[in-house]
Each structure stands twice: as structure tokens, then as C-alpha cells.
Amino acid sequence: MKDNTKLLTYITYGILLGAVSVLLNDMREFDFNQFEKFTNWAKTADKNESWFTSKNAIEWSYYAISAGLFFWRGYLIYGFSYFLSILKEIERGNYFSDKNIIYFKKIGNIFISYTVSVLILRFLLASIGESTFDFFDELKAEFTFLIPAGLAFYILAEIFEKGKQAEEDNELTI
Amino acid sequence: MPIVVNLDIMLVKRGMKSKELAEIIGITPANMSILKSGKAKAMRFSTLEAICKALDCQPSDILEYVED
Numbered sequence: 001m002k003d004n005t006k007l008l009t010y011i012t013y014g015i016l017l018g019a020v021s022v023l024l025n026d027m028r029e030f031d032f033n034q035f036e037k038f039t040n041w042a043k044t045a046d047k048n049e050s051w052f053t054s055k056n057a058i059e060w061s062y063y064a065i066s067a068g069l070f071f072w073r074g075y076l077i078y079g080f081s082y083f084l085s086i087l088k089e090i091e092r093g094n095y096f097s098d099k100n101i102i103y104f105k106k107i108g109n110i111f112i113s114y115t116v117s118v119l120i121l122r123f124l125l126a127s128i129g130e131s132t133f134d135f136f137d138e139l140k141a142e143f144t145f146l147i148p149a150g151l152a153f154y155i156l157a158e159i160f161e162k163g164k165q166a167e168e169d170n171e172l173t174i
Numbered sequence: 175m176p177i178v179v180n181l182d183i184m185l186v187k188r189g190m191k192s193k194e195l196a197e198i199i200g201i202t203p204a205n206m207s208i209l210k211s212g213k214a215k216a217m218r219f220s221t222l223e224a225i226c227k228a229l230d231c232q233p234s235d236i237l238e239y240v241e242d
Contacts, residue, residue, distance in 0.1 A: 006225055169215050170217040172213060173214070173215060173217070174201060174205045174210060174214050174218065
């Protein structure tokens with residue numbers, strides 16, 4: 001079991017490093033200087049002009065939402081990092097520990113909140129006219145599978161809670 | 175829990191120390207302490223059998239039902 005845990009830890013580290021490097025590369029390619037343009041525009045903008053419909057505001061919203069998507073990707077990677085904590089607990093022999101139950105719940109929370117937030121951000125992107133959004137098409141996208149995965153982690157947390165109770169009962173059976 | 179373990183009383187009656195009993199029935203002193211303090215959630219028939227044999231008594235001498 002311990003050998004398997006070590007192998008799984010290495011695989012998880014590999015996935016995490018890969019995901020972080022892809023995210024950093026995407027952020028490098030994303031031109032954050034465009035926010036400066038917006039700041040300059042905000043200083044000189046005509047105050048009588050409607051803020052919501054102005055081209056600059058729409059552009060800025062697009063960049064802000066794109067940056068928001070980066071944040072959520074980072075949050076998802078953070079969620080994956082909990083796998084390492086779970087593997088560490090398993091390596092110590094604490095299978096049904098309180099920590100593992102909390103980690104499973106946290107992973108479930110992160111997976112679900114990531115998917116819902118990305119769906120909302122994509123909808124906002126579509127509403128400012130930078131992309132098309134079809135709710136049912138979006139549901140077919142790969143990332144939406146994180147919702148059932150998140151629910152599965154909630155179920156695992158419940159199972160581990162029962163397991164912990166059974167372990168305690170077993171320890172107190174003389 | 176309404177089930178009370180009267181192990182202390184039986185040990186006094188037989189003049190035996192709990193450490194000795196733990197050794198005879200093959201459980202750790204820590205488990206003996208759990209049993210005596212009433213923290214145990216369950217008792218195996220094999221443990222009960224060993225205690226009864228060591229103390230020469232009946233299960234009813236060890237376990238008692240007291241309503242909460």
C-alpha cells in the first residue's frame with residue numbers, strides 16, 4: 001500500500017506541476033498591460049458617456065473576466081493539491097482521520113464552485129459579446145464533469161465519516 | 175450507557191489485581207482500563223468467557239443493566 005501511495009504522490013506532483021506550468025504559460029501569454037489602457041481611459045473618459053455601453057468598459061470587462069478565469073483555474077489546482085495531503089495521511093496509516101474527511105469535503109467544494117463559477121464567467125463573456133454561450137453546449141464541455149466528481153467526493157467524505165465511526169467502535173470493542 | 179461493567183467488584187471479591195487479570199485473559203492494560211471505566215462500546219464473547227473463567231463467575235456477575 002505504501003509503495004502505491006508513493007507512486008500516486010509522484011503522479012499527483014507531476015499533474016500539479018504540469019497544471020501550474022500550463023497556467024503560468026497562459027498567464028504569460030495574456031496581456032495584462034491592457035488593464036493599463038483601461039486605467040488611462042478611465043482618467044480621460046467623458047463622464048457624460050454611459051459607462052456600461054462604452055467600448056473600453058466592455059473590453060475591460062472581457063479582460064477582467066479572463067483574469068477571473070485564471071484565478072479559478074489556480075483555485076482548481078489548489079483543490080488538486082489536497083490529494084497530496086490525503087496521500088500523506090494514508091502513508092501515515094491514518095485512513096479514516098478527521099483530516100481526510102475535511103479534505104474530501106474541501107475538494108468537493110472546490111470542484112463544484114469552480115465549475116459553477118466558470119459557467120457564470122463564460123455566460124458573462126457571452127453577454128458582453130466576446131463569445132457565444134449556449135448553456136446546454138457548455139454542460140457538454142469536459143470541465144462540467146467536475147460537478148459529479150465533486151459530488152463523489154462529498155459521498156466519499158460521508159463514507160469516510162462512517163468508516164471513522166466503525167474504526168472507533170472497533171477500537172473500543174474489548 | 176445502561177450496561178454497567180462490575181469488574182472492579184469481582185476483582186475485589188477474588189482478590190485479584192486488574193493487571194493480573196489482563197495478563198491471564200490476554201488483553202492490554204489499556205484495554206482493561208477502557209473496560210473498567212465503562213468506555214468500552216462492546217465486549218467480545220471470547221473476552222467475556224475468558225473473564226468468567228479467570229474469575230470463576232457468571233456473565234451476570236460482570237455485566238449489569240441499569241436504566242438511565
